[in-house]
Amino acid sequence: MQFFGSSDISPSPTVPTASGNNAHMMYVFNRNGVCLLYREWNRPLRTLDAQQDQKLMFGLLFSLKSLTAKMDPTTAEKGNLGVPQLPGQGCSFHSFRTNTYKLSFMETPSGIKLILVTHPRTGDLREPLKYIYNLYVEYVAKNPLYTPGTPIRCELFNTSLDQYVRSIA
Amino acid sequence: MAPVAPRSGDAIFANVERVNAELFTLTYGAIVRQLLTDLEEVEEVNKQLDQMGYNIGIRLIDEFLAKSNVSRCVDFKETAEVIAKVGFKMFLGVTASVTNWDADGTCCSIVLEDNPLVDFVELPDTCQGLYYCNILSGVIRGALEMVSMKTEVTWLRDMLRGDDAFELQVKLLKQVPEEYPYKDDE
Numbered sequence: 001m002q003f004f005g006s007s008d009i010s011p012s013p014t015v016p017t018a019s020g021n022n023a024h025m026m027y028v029f030n031r032n033g034v035c036l037l038y039r040e041w042n043r044p045l046r047t048l049d050a051q052q053d054q055k056l057m058f059g060l061l062f063s064l065k066s067l068t069a070k071m072d073p074t075t076a077e078k079g080n081l082g083v084p085q086l087p088g089q090g091c092s093f094h095s096f097r098t099n100t101y102k103l104s105f106m107e108t109p110s111g112i113k114l115i116l117v118t119h120p121r122t123g124d125l126r127e128p129l130k131y132i133y134n135l136y137v138e139y140v141a142k143n144p145l146y147t148p149g150t151p152i153r154c155e156l157f158n159t160s161l162d163q164y165v166r167s168i169a
Numbered sequence: 170m171a172p173v174a175p176r177s178g179d180a181i182f183a184n185v186e187r188v189n190a191e192l193f194t195l196t197y198g199a200i201v202r203q204l205l206t207d208l209e210e211v212e213e214v215n216k217q218l219d220q221m222g223y224n225i226g227i228r229l230i231d232e233f234l235a236k237s238n239v240s241r242c243v244d245f246k247e248t249a250e251v252i253a254k255v256g257f258k259m260f261l262g263v264t265a266s267v268t269n270w271d272a273d274g275t276c277c278s279i280v281l282e283d284n285p286l287v288d289f290v291e292l293p294d295t296c297q298g299l300y301y302c303n304i305l306s307g308v309i310r311g312a313l314e315m316v317s318m319k320t321e322v323t324w325l326r327d328m329l330r331g332d333d334a335f336e337l338q339v340k341l342l343k344q345v346p347e348e349y350p351y352k353d354d355e
Contacts, residue, residue, distance in 0.1 A: 032350045086347070136231065
């Protein structure tokens with residue numbers, strides 16, 4: 001699907017040969033929808049301004065999560081679609097794949113959402129996302145100069161994140 | 170299936186970085202002492218300790234979740250057990266027990282027999298109203314608030330006041346559901 005012109009982007013991208021070029025971007029949100037971090041490594045096509053883009057991403061995840069919980073065939077107790085759930089209630093998805101990218105998602109009970117967008121052929125990233133959460137704890141949550149709930153400006157976190165993402169994707 | 174929450178914090182405790190217990194105890198003592206000097210009123214010190222604990226709790230929850238692999242906190246009963254068995258072990262090196270559940274399962278007591286914060290401490294007559302460990306109640310309140318449980322945490326027993334154990338009452342006020350944070354017109 002191409003909505004925004006620019007026909008030079010092929011629908012199924014070739015696998016990058018150089019390692020470390022597989023990750024496109026990463027988002028970190030908190031429960032209030034504040035984008036704590038947006039990190040971009042490889043994103044040739046940009047269609048929205050940063051704020052709209054982040055809001056759209058958050059909205060997508062929020063709706064998708066309530067849809068997946070609603071469609072769950074294994075549990076009887078689920079509210080109506082759109083009815084707020086308690087954190088951790090209901091099932092959730094951990095990734096989806098299109099022909100051009102894969103989005104991996106992790107949410108913690110404290111409401112931190114980690115989103116990593118990579119090449120569609122990347123494997124299971126649940127463990128790597130947990131590792132990134134640990135990086136967040138070490139470099140952000142434990143940083144006394146960081147105010148919880150504000151965008152992350154910790155060089156050390158960014159550096160170690162870049163390094164780690166290069167090693168996995 | 171979500172991974173099962175750990176039953177005890179021993180394994181995690183063995184793997185986290187630790188500091189010398191005396192250094193920890195004395196540092197905490199120095200903070201309380203300084204607060205007493207600065208704020209003068211014992212009531213104010215209680216409040217300040219609770220606030221400091223709260224600020225710690227809202228950060229500490231992420232470390233707790235990351236290291237303990239707990240992936241859901243929906244059930245309050247289960248949550249209280251995990252705090253007592255895993256949380257206290259992980260951060261203070263001691264284990265607490267959970268008792269005195271009320272009929273609706275929204276209020277319980279966390280009992281600490283052993284509390285590293287109070288080694289070497291005796292309350293002088295001038296500080297009788299002080300809840301020396303009030304930082305702990307703040308930590309629990311802050312951490313639970315981050316997993317959408319609004320609670321009220323109060324001290325029922327305090328060894329520094331002559332009781333035989335430390336007892337914290339944790340009362341669940343409400344669980345806040347996830348809501349879409351943006352308004353439609355934004």
